[in-house]
Amino acid sequence: MTEDKITGTLVFTVFTAVLGSFQFGYDIGVINAPQEVIISHYGYILGIPLDDRKATNNYTINSTKEITTAPYLGDSIPTPLAEEETTASTSLITMLWSLSVSSFAVGGMIASFFGGWLGDHLGRIKAMLVANILSLVGALLMGFSKLGPSHILIISGRSISGLYCGLISGLVPMYIGEIAPTTLRGALGTLHQLAIVTGILISQIVGLNFILGNHERWHILLGLSAVRAIIQSLLLFFCPESPRYLYIKLDEEVKAKKSLKRLRGGVDVTKDITEMRKEKEEASSEQKVSIIQLFTNSSYRQPILVALMLHVAQQFSGINGIFYYSTSIFQTAGISQPVYATIGVGAINMVFTALSVFLVEKAGRRSLFLIGMSGMFVCAIFMSLGLILLDKLAWMSYVSMVAIFLFVSFFEIGPGPIPWFMVAEFFSQGPRPAALAIAAFSNWTCNFIVALCFQYIAKFCGPYVFFLFAGVVLAFTLFTFFKVPETKGKSFEEIAAEFRKKSSSAKVPKAAVEMEFLGATETV
Numbered sequence: 001m002t003e004d005k006i007t008g009t010l011v012f013t014v015f016t017a018v019l020g021s022f023q024f025g026y027d028i029g030v031i032n033a034p035q036e037v038i039i040s041h042y043g044y045i046l047g048i049p050l051d052d053r054k055a056t057n058n059y060t061i062n063s064t065k066e067i068t069t070a071p072y073l074g075d076s077i078p079t080p081l082a083e084e085e086t087t088a089s090t091s092l093i094t095m096l097w098s099l100s101v102s103s104f105a106v107g108g109m110i111a112s113f114f115g116g117w118l119g120d121h122l123g124r125i126k127a128m129l130v131a132n133i134l135s136l137v138g139a140l141l142m143g144f145s146k147l148g149p150s151h152i153l154i155i156s157g158r159s160i161s162g163l164y165c166g167l168i169s170g171l172v173p174m175y176i177g178e179i180a181p182t183t184l185r186g187a188l189g190t191l192h193q194l195a196i197v198t199g200i201l202i203s204q205i206v207g208l209n210f211i212l213g214n215h216e217r218w219h220i221l222l223g224l225s226a227v228r229a230i231i232q233s234l235l236l237f238f239c240p241e242s243p244r245y246l247y248i249k250l251d252e253e254v255k256a257k258k259s260l261k262r263l264r265g266g267v268d269v270t271k272d273i274t275e276m277r278k279e280k281e282e283a284s285s286e287q288k289v290s291i292i293q294l295f296t297n298s299s300y301r302q303p304i305l306v307a308l309m310l311h312v313a314q315q316f317s318g319i320n321g322i323f324y325y326s327t328s329i330f331q332t333a334g335i336s337q338p339v340y341a342t343i344g345v346g347a348i349n350m351v352f353t354a355l356s357v358f359l360v361e362k363a364g365r366r367s368l369f370l371i372g373m374s375g376m377f378v379c380a381i382f383m384s385l386g387l388i389l390l391d392k393l394a395w396m397s398y399v400s401m402v403a404i405f406l407f408v409s410f411f412e413i414g415p416g417p418i419p420w421f422m423v424a425e426f427f428s429q430g431p432r433p434a435a436l437a438i439a440a441f442s443n444w445t446c447n448f449i450v451a452l453c454f455q456y457i458a459k460f461c462g463p464y465v466f467f468l469f470a471g472v473v474l475a476f477t478l479f480t481f482f483k484v485p486e487t488k489g490k491s492f493e494e495i496a497a498e499f500r501k502k503s504s505s506a507k508v509p510k511a512a513v514e515m516e517f518l519g520a521t522e523t524v
Contacts, residue, residue, distance in 0.1 A: 128171055
């Protein structure tokens, strides 16, 4: 169809939009590679003696190994008081490092509620421009962190960057979904997810010790995203506003037509305008549903609980423990160059995300989710076995490494992308915005819990840590098998009927056209 061709304006606009998604991925991965360098710098800033800093580094980097306190060379064995001070220093640095990682998720958690609201009030383009102010401030705080109290500036900068990513996780998929031609909406929507994993990979490469991940340049690595924020802000001035926003929200038909003609290359846009007119009528006839109503109304209760469980499963599977702490996990597994193994994880992540674009439209959503979770369950067991038997069998380090690579692959086949658009398919136009908001909030909240607690869980459980995640993954696999309906190729009415089978007292909600797969974001 002529109206569904790919135009230069469309390519330029989608590329500009997903620069925000790229930033999201970069911020997830950037903190990983220079971990040892930043922890050492924290010790320097806080005035912790060098020997204490070494113990702290060993503890925080190798968090799944116990530390024996070695006597100082040429000194007598440390007194209990000295050991106490070392332990206190170690605990303080571990806490500050955990906050440096997890404060990003706090920002995302807060902002995830406001992406749609900001987009509706300012328009999609202006909302992304305003969000870039947050990105710029966060990047500058981290970029100049070497000149001041580094731990405070990094934690603050990560929090503000998290606010930016929380907004972007709603704005980018929304904008791309609204400017894309119907037949290209699924494919273009997945570029958001692909840009995220590309951002993770690039952050790992530039974080290599000989590039930016060293004592001299680590602050440049953290502040580099300011460049992306400035470039995207300039490019956004040349992007057309969402025609759906102009027509449905502002009732500006002339401006909507002009925007559509730019995106479609000047072809006749009557069909698009007719579609939007119908969508506007449907939206005005269906009442908005609040977050509280999702839980109090029996028609929505079961779908929202299933939706939330899918998001909790995604985060509590242990995937972000691997993304945030992969370098230290590889180091514990005895890999001599853990940073390169981490980059390998990023590359596999990107390849399988691209593969999932094709798989997700061919196989069922539920089937892929179950395959992904089952594979992750097996990999988690082998990860722990590899770490436990490492002292007895040196080749077990490779078992752990392969298990991590496969774990990430299985994640991107199913549990990575699927929860986001299954939530969209569970609900009609009225309850959908509230459902997506609470789903995003639960996703970010779980992300925060994992980021904050993984260090402590890893220290407590030692090499058995992934047995814990295996148990969690198994529980969610069983839940999915018994409770989650298949949504591929089904209308909203048919999906609602599946839920009504499980809850006979549920009221029939209003029917609406099934939402196209928008490829909304995932926190890795």
